[in-house]
Amino acid sequence: MRFNRLIALIFGVSSPLYAIDQSALNWLSQNLEVKYTLLDSKPTSCPKEQQKCYYSELSFSVAKANTRANNDFAIFFSQLMPIYHVEGDNFTITHINGDIHKIMPAKGFTGFSNTPTKVRFYTKDSQVTRSEFMPNYIVTDAQLTLTPKVIKSTQTQLDNDTGLELQPYLAPFTSLNQLQTSGKDDTPWMGSEYLYQHQVKPTLDAAIGLIPQPRQLTVLSDKRIKLAGGINLQLSGISVNAIAMAEKRLNTLGVKSTKNGFLVDVAVKPNQQTSPHYQLTVAADNIAIRANNAAAAFYALQSLAGLLDIHDLSIPTVEIIDAPRYDFRGLHVDVARNFRSKAFILQTIEQMAAYKLNKLHLHLADDEGWRLAIKDLDELTSVGAYRCLDLSETRCLLPQLGAGNGKNASVNGFYSAEDYIEILRYAKTHHIEVLPSLDMPGHSRAAIIAMEARYKKLMTQGKQEDAQQYRLVEPADKTRYSSIQHYNDNTLNVCIENTYTFIDKVLSEVKVLHDRAGVPLSTYHIGADETAGAWLDSPACKTLQASVKDFSNFNGYFIERVATLLDKKGIQVAGWSDGLGDVRVAKMTKNVQVNAWATLSENGHVVAHRFANQGWQVVLSSPDVTYFDFPYQSHPQERGNHWASRAIDSKKMFEFMPDNLPAHAEIWKNTHNHSYIADDSESSLNNGVKLSGIQGHLWSEMLRSDEQAQYMLYPRLLALAERAWHHAKWELPYQAGRTYSQSSGYFTAQLQAQREADWQRFVAILGYQELPKLALADIAYRVPVVAAKQLSADKLDAFTAIASFAIEAQLQDGEWVPFNTSLGKVHGLRAVQSSSGRKGRALILERE
Incomplete structure (x- = not known):
């Protein structure tokens, strides 16, 4: 009965007059055409006094009406940014949890037909890259008695030429009003002519050398x-x-x-x-x-x-x-949001080692999935490793991030104990250390839901004590909060003992796996980020706050306690800088690794310097250069997130000067393409203080396949390796107390020329020497797009920023031919890797 009441509450309906049957539902899933259009990313006014909003439209149609499929349905879909205002009376849209939304017919809905039925709506936060618009809408009946089905028209497809993802349900992006996030956003549309103006044509046919460059x-x-x-x-x-x-x-x-x-x-x-x-x-x-x-x-x-x-x-x-520049030369791979196959991880280890990276930070658990089998806690993987439309979440998690309804989909899954041991041993043979992370106390929804499923199962068996042992919920906690990913139930309660019983169990079992592999667990990354808003109305937390002497804050208390727990096991603690900012240094263990991930354009150097001056091991994780889930270029067809940078290509990673963070204010701009100032006058590194290393990051919210992950990772991984291993002569030495801006002039013309010459060496080796090796390893690296300019009516110039690629031109009739400058006006251009035949994304020249 509780479940039925939950359904009624979520759907807001009672039993319909005309209930849909399975055959009608199946028909609807196959025939309903869904089209999503981002109308305007910067409206002049927003409903309900919102300062910022985004205006979009969903339309629904069928070629031939089926009256049985026009009633009693609900559609669940992933929308990264919550919808807060709906226009018209055709449909209602409700935010459920995380990114899951539900569409229901409203009083004005008269049925699907070949004339599109539309609903327009506003979201609060920005969502402007095409890959942020998730696929796999699920249709079901209001009572959830039938088998839910993914709507065919909302599934992605692959381009026959490039293998890149197509989104037929998403209308084309054609204007800056769709690409920019606000009226203050000057992000450019990086089409072929923009690239021609801002990229440099390769000048070398070959170069003797290595990536990374040796000392x-x-x-x-x-x-x-x-x-x-x-x-x-x-x-x-x-x-x-x-x-x-x-x-x-x-x-x-x-x-x-x-x-x-x-x-x-x-x-x-x-x-x-x-x-x-x-x-x-x-x-x-x-x-x-x-x-x-x-x-x-x-x-x-x-x-x-x-x-x-x-x-x-x-x-x-x-x-x-x-010899290496840094001892820590790392790559972070998120397998939690969307799962990565064991084969992908093993291949990634091979390529990391090829370019002398030595730390693999495996992000094994988050809100959307728990990816490592833990002895005696089967529900962590039997429930927490899968997503499907089960509102009770006793079989799986909600289908966040467009996961669809198939438990066997590649975005789901986990590593068994033997899988993980194999990964550890394989990494060891490549001189790589694996740093596991099961994010806590925030980003823990998969663990919480899985342990609730365990609790319910054992309670039905009359095993009350066992059921309570690892339960992560305090029933009396009435706190209402919303995480940065819009979850209202993703944070462990740090004030109940069950939490620490659970963590100790998990850590002990992970340590056992490392011991079995013959690879001791030396560093464990607890995460500890993004917990704002939780615990405010928790009775246990009020009791704890009153009973702990010199209480500082709940997240700090949690981190200090878990750090002590790890230290007793002989394991170093690591965590993200925002969470570790909550602790008292005197209460922490001696050896602490911190990933400094504040953006450079928002005083990221201040954060990194503060932790380094504390004597902690600072690993640079600046999102505006090391986050490889962001687009290579600000163009609608480039996959990626957008909040920290609109473009991170291989050259930007190559140009990074990790020993001098504030200096980037001279050479880079912020997320809105504006110049910024980096003042180091009150945040200087102490004499002799050094950073421990640098880490690249492959977050996976928008990566639903191993091939997409490879596209985002390569060739940027090679530029990461270059900076992690080699200190370039052109890098501007750090000098404490300076203030940098676009006009400060410390990075001289001579240094700029040295950097450009070094880039030409790098890109020649990359194109002629290394990309063929990646192709031989069957890695789906990104083929560059073509920079081009129409010089005259009968002359077109074009090149790729990475050497060695052939260029093809598409004529007006659609035929692709080898490019030459005398072709005159052509429809589009694309790059082709000569040895493998791999083709890059085409740029249509009419857009310029």
Whole structure:
């Protein structure tokens, strides 16, 4: 009866006069045409005195009416930003939780027909990139007695030429009123002519070097060594297992290991340096590697693979002396919002190692999913790893982020204990440390719902004590809040003991998995971010606040307590900077890793410097450059989020100067494409204080496939590796107390010229040397779009910012032909990777 009342409350209806049956529901799911149009991202006025709003329209039609399908339906869909005002009387739209909304027929609704029935509405917050408009609307009956079905017209498709996602349910974006977020937003439309004006044409056909660039490289001669006959590894002071994966990569690229191959002498001799240092000498008769530890020898062999031209299996004769810039060179992969396959993770580990990254931060749990099996807590994965339309959430979570209704969809899933152990061991063989994260106390909805399902199941079995043990809900807590992702129930109650019993259980089991893998758990990332608004009306929290001496705040109390729990297990605590800002430094353990993720244009340097001055290990996670879930360019067809940056291409990552954060005010602009000021006069780093490293981030809210994840990750991963490993000579040295702006002039013309020359080296190696290797590994990297300008009526100039790509032109009749400057006016342009035939997104020139 409680469930029926819940249904009535959510749907706002009683039993209909004409109930829909399953066949009519099935018909509707196959025949209902849904079209979403973003009408205006910056209306001149907003209803209900909102200062900012976004105006949109949904329309519904069927080619041929079916009267049985015109009553008693409800449609559930994901809308990232809540709808707060609906126009007209055809439909009602209600926000349920998170991004889930529900559409119901209202009094003015007279049935679906071939004439579209429309509803217009306003949202409070910005949603302006096409990938933010989620697919897989679900239709069901009001009583939820039938099997819900995904509406066919709201499913995505793949472009036959590029393999990129198409959204037939979303109307085209044609104006800046759809791309910009407000009247103050000067974000440009980065079409082909804009790119022609702001990108630089590659000038080099080839370059001798590596990505990441080594500390020192000397060309010994113009001779190249052929390795087509393979290599013969001779090892001293190191086991074959320590370098096996580097050897495997060479084999995969075509250089086999054989007794009669070219001699590669690898000798490891430890010294006082703990970070990897190596010397690689390629001579006419042998290759010599001298390293101070196993990781250094592994990286030297990866450098050998990096030097390789896979077309003729030759390498230059060079001497390399090398060592990393930072000890922490990381990549964060979110598998919680949308699941990533084990195969994707293993392949990502391979590519991280190829470019000398050494920390994999695995984000294993969030509001939308729990992705790691935990012994004795089966519901964490049997319920928490799946999304479908089950309002009781006893079988699965609500279908957030356009997940649809199929539990077997690729966006769902989890890693078994054996899967995780395999990942850990595979990472170890690539000299990569895995840092697991199961986000708490915010971003914990999957855990909360799963443990409620466990509670209900055990209560029905009469096991009251067992049911209560890991329950994460305080029934008497009447707090009403909304998280930044619009959930009202996603935060653990930090004031009840069950929370810490649960956390201790989870941490203990994760530690066991690491021990079984032979890979000790040394650092655990608790998350600890975005908890505002919770616990205000919790009786347990009021009791706790009154009983704890020197109480500071609830989130700080939680972090301090969990940090102590981790320390007793011999595990270092890590967390996001906003959460760790709530703690008292004196109450924390000695070793703390903090990811500084405030945007640089909003005083991100102040946050990073403050934590570094506390003696903590600061890993830079600046969203406006290291978040790879943002678009490469501000164009409607580019996938990504938009709140921290409208464009993060490989060059922006390459240009990052991580040791001098405020200096970016001279070379970059903020999210609205405005200049900003970075004042370091009261936030300077103390003398001798250094940052620990840098981490790239692949959040997954808008990534529903491994291929989409690869598109967002590559080739930006290589630019991340460049900055994490190599300190460029053109980087502006940090000087405490300076104030930077577009006019401060510290980054001189000479430094700019050095940077541009270095970029030309990088992009030549990337295009001619590395992208073919990614193609060989079957990685769906982003093919660049074409910069172009009509110079005259009969002459068109075009290029790609990354070297080595051919360009094709689309004629007015639709045919694609090889580009030449004399084609005159063409319809569109696209880049093609010559060796693999992979095609990039086409730019239609009429838009310019």
